[in-house]
Amino acid sequence: MSAYRGNKRQHFGKAGGRRGRDHENAPVDENNPIIQCFREYATILDAKHDKYERIVKISRDITIESKRIIFLLHTIDPRKNNVRKVCEEAKERLEAIFRNHFINIAKELKDQDPYQYSRAYTNGMQEFIEAYTFYEYFCGQDISHWESIQKKLTYEKTPTEVPTDAKSTKENDNMEPSSETGLEKPTITTALHKGDEAVIMACFLHPQDFVLGLGDLSGEIMRTCVNSLGAGNSESCFQHCRFMQELYKGFLSVTSIRSRDFSHKMITLRQSLLKSENVCYNVTVRGGEAAKWGTTDDAAGALFQLQLSKDDDDEGVFF
Amino acid sequence: MQNNVKNIFDSFNDYLVKEQELRTEIREIVRDIDQAAKEAAIVLQIIHSSMADVPAACAKARTIFDTCREGYGKLAALIPAGQYYRYHDHWHYMTQRIVFLIALTIYLEKGFLVNRETAAEILGLTIDQKSGFHLDIEDYLVGILQLASELSRYAVNSVILGDYEKPLMISKFVADLNSGFRLLNLKNDSLRKRFDALKYDVKKIEEIVYDISIRGLRTEAAAVPAVEPLVEQAKQT
Numbered sequence: 001m002s003a004y005r006g007n008k009r010q011h012f013g014k015a016g017g018r019r020g021r022d023h024e025n026a027p028v029d030e031n032n033p034i035i036q037c038f039r040e041y042a043t044i045l046d047a048k049h050d051k052y053e054r055i056v057k058i059s060r061d062i063t064i065e066s067k068r069i070i071f072l073l074h075t076i077d078p079r080k081n082n083v084r085k086v087c088e089e090a091k092e093r094l095e096a097i098f099r100n101h102f103i104n105i106a107k108e109l110k111d112q113d114p115y116q117y118s119r120a121y122t123n124g125m126q127e128f129i130e131a132y133t134f135y136e137y138f139c140g141q142d143i144s145h146w147e148s149i150q151k152k153l154t155y156e157k158t159p160t161e162v163p164t165d166a167k168s169t170k171e172n173d174n175m176e177p178s179s180e181t182g183l184e185k186p187t188i189t190t191a192l193h194k195g196d197e198a199v200i201m202a203c204f205l206h207p208q209d210f211v212l213g214l215g216d217l218s219g220e221i222m223r224t225c226v227n228s229l230g231a232g233n234s235e236s237c238f239q240h241c242r243f244m245q246e247l248y249k250g251f252l253s254v255t256s257i258r259s260r261d262f263s264h265k266m267i268t269l270r271q272s273l274l275k276s277e278n279v280c281y282n283v284t285v286r287g288g289e290a291a292k293w294g295t296t297d298d299a300a301g302a303l304f305q306l307q308l309s310k311d312d313d314d315e316g317v318f319f
Numbered sequence: 320m321q322n323n324v325k326n327i328f329d330s331f332n333d334y335l336v337k338e339q340e341l342r343t344e345i346r347e348i349v350r351d352i353d354q355a356a357k358e359a360a361i362v363l364q365i366i367h368s369s370m371a372d373v374p375a376a377c378a379k380a381r382t383i384f385d386t387c388r389e390g391y392g393k394l395a396a397l398i399p400a401g402q403y404y405r406y407h408d409h410w411h412y413m414t415q416r417i418v419f420l421i422a423l424t425i426y427l428e429k430g431f432l433v434n435r436e437t438a439a440e441i442l443g444l445t446i447d448q449k450s451g452f453h454l455d456i457e458d459y460l461v462g463i464l465q466l467a468s469e470l471s472r473y474a475v476n477s478v479i480l481g482d483y484e485k486p487l488m489i490s491k492f493v494a495d496l497n498s499g500f501r502l503l504n505l506k507n508d509s510l511r512k513r514f515d516a517l518k519y520d521v522k523k524i525e526e527i528v529y530d531i532s533i534r535g536l537r538t539e540a541a542a543v544p545a546v547e548p549l550v551e552q553a554k555q556t
Contacts, residue, residue: 029498037434038499044456049506113448115404142323145330207334214327243324250328256339 052120055108059124062101066124066131069093070220073131073138078233087139094132098152102128106155106201114204122209129205129213134220137243146210154202208259211251215265218247222272225279234283241280244273344397345409352390353413359383359420366427367476373427380424387417388443395444395452403452411458417442418454418462423469430488432496435459457510464500464513467493471520474527483536486527497521 029035069090076086105121133143225240251266359380365372398406418438425433439446439454446454470489477485497517505511531537 032495033434034432034495034499035502037432038502041435041456041460042502042504045503045505048456049504111449113401113404115402115407118404143327145323145327207331211328211331246324250324253328254332254335256335 051108051112052117055105055117055120058101058104058108059121062097062121062124063127065093065097065101066127069131070134073134074220074223074227076138077231078228079231083138087135090131090135090138094135097128102153102203103155103201106153106203109203110199110201114202118204118206118209121203122206125205125209126213126216129210130216130220133214133217137217137221138224143214146205146207149210150202150205153205154200157199157201208257208262211254212259212261212265214247215251215262215269218244218269218272221247222276225276229279229283234287237276237280237283241273241276244269244276248273341397342406342409345394345406348390348393348397349410349413352387352394352410352417355383355386355390356413356417356420359387360416363420363423363427366473368480370477370480370482377424377428380420384417384421384424384441388441391442391444391452398452400451403448407455411455414442414454414458415461415465418459419465419469422463422466426466426470426492430492432463432492438462460500460503460510461513463496464510464517467496467517467520471523474524478527478531483531486524486531487537490524490528493521493524 030039072086072093073090076083101124109117129149132149136143221240221244225237225244228234228236228240248269251269254262362376362379362383365376394410421438421441422433425431425437433441435446435454435456438459442454444452444454446456470493474486474489477489500514500517503514505514
């Protein structure tokens with residue numbers, strides 16, 4: 001290996017001569033103003049890319065943990081009477097994500113334009129929203145508005161270091177009332193709020209991520225719906241189904257969104273909805289006992305699922 | 320629970336509508352700036368056909384940059400703090416082009432590369448992200464890469480116009496740019512793609528230098544010793 005390397009170097013040396021000199025000398029010409037500028041640009045770009053990668057990494061961890069929590073929630077079974085226990089554990093783990101992961105993203109986003117890095121954590125965020133709302137749904141709570149989740153994603157910290165830019169903070173504070181509509185919260189203003197000693201950092205939750213997360217939630221509800229049929233409590237199927245109809249209505253009401261993901265989610269949502277409606281249909285027609293068999297893979301089920309049967313894979317199952 | 324879902328989607332719709340309105344306003348301003356930038360681009364095209372008119376064209380371009388600056392001021396006032404990158408896609412092409420035009424103007428006037436700070440200053444922006452509306456570094460770099468392509472064309476045309484010294488200067492300049500860009504660790508994004516095209520510009524200009532040298536068209540070979548190695552290199556390739 002080392003011998004080979006040595007050869008290679010020699011080869012370079014030979015070919016180098018006059019020609020190699022140009023190539024190697026050019027970047028080393030540190031006095032050149034262009035080179036000096038570009039050294040600076042290189043550090044800026046590297047810092048940016050590194051930050052992005054770090055956020056992506058955290059986002060991946062969030063995705064994995066969220067999927068596990070969803071799995072955990074699926075183990076809820078009224079027959080075993082474990083609702084409380086599972087919900088407790090899920091809550092614990094969701095809080096842990098807030099504590100351990102999102103705070104790190106918030107740290108990375110401190111003093112940054114959150115939109116610059118929003119692509120880095122959009123996947124983790126959506127998965128997390130799915131897990132979180134699923135937990136809320138299961139525990140019989142209302143689905144949170146994204147603002148209340150955003151509040152949970154906002155961290156107050158007694159600073160180890162003083163906020164770097166006091167002046168711009170003041171300006172931001174002044175601007176806050178005017179631009180603050182309650183709906184779109186410029187996160188930098190919250191992130192930089194330098195009133196008392198505490199520094200407020202926020203991991204910005206893009207409302208669109210929230211809604212897309214809700215779209216994912218529909219898939220989980222559909223599975224719950226089917227599962228609860230299998231478990232014999234056909235009553236709850238109707239509830240689940242109603243909720244999904246509501247969700248679908250909500251999705252339909254959204255206009256003028258600039259996202260391709262959204263229409264994709266729409267299609268999946270519709271399929272999930274049809275499936276759970278089909279379950280409810282079977283329950284009504286045959287009574288809970290029979291439907292358990294009807295909705296599996298036999299002909300009756302296929303009849304109602306029609307074209308959907310071929311691509312009705314449940315997403316979010318594998319990880 | 321059902322009301323709740325409706326609530327969420329209602330406020331989501333409100334949110335979207337507000338965003339949409341802001342985007343419409345942004346688009347209008349951007350269109351105006353873009354129009355001005357186009358004028359500047361047209362004015363600067365004179366460099367390819369007449370050497371004597373270059374200073375006048377630069378002066379004209381500079382007045383147009385003032386117009387652009389006003390436009391950017393309006394944009395900056397419109398964008399809420401910390402949301403620069405939310406709407407960035409509306410103006411990043413335009414900004415790249417304007418950076419290119421500024422860089423070209425300054426190269427024609429003074430012969431050096433405008434740095435990011437100066438370019439930002441001309442547009443009334445800063446390079447500091449914390450100040451909200453700033454000149455994004457990638458936009459700046461893409462603008463500089465566009466400059467290289469334009470200079471390769473300029474080199475051709477200055478030969479046509481009988482100026483055999485300019486290609487040598489341009490060659491040195493673009494070679495410096497090239498080695499500058501080599502210092503950057505680029506991700507596999509649009510900047511990277513744009514950068515990959517730079518080598519063709521370098522090659523093109525080196526060929527021009529080669530053509531000039533081999534025919535002895537340079538008035539004084541010793542006048543620009545700095546480009547000697549480049550000529551050498553061109554011969555070998």
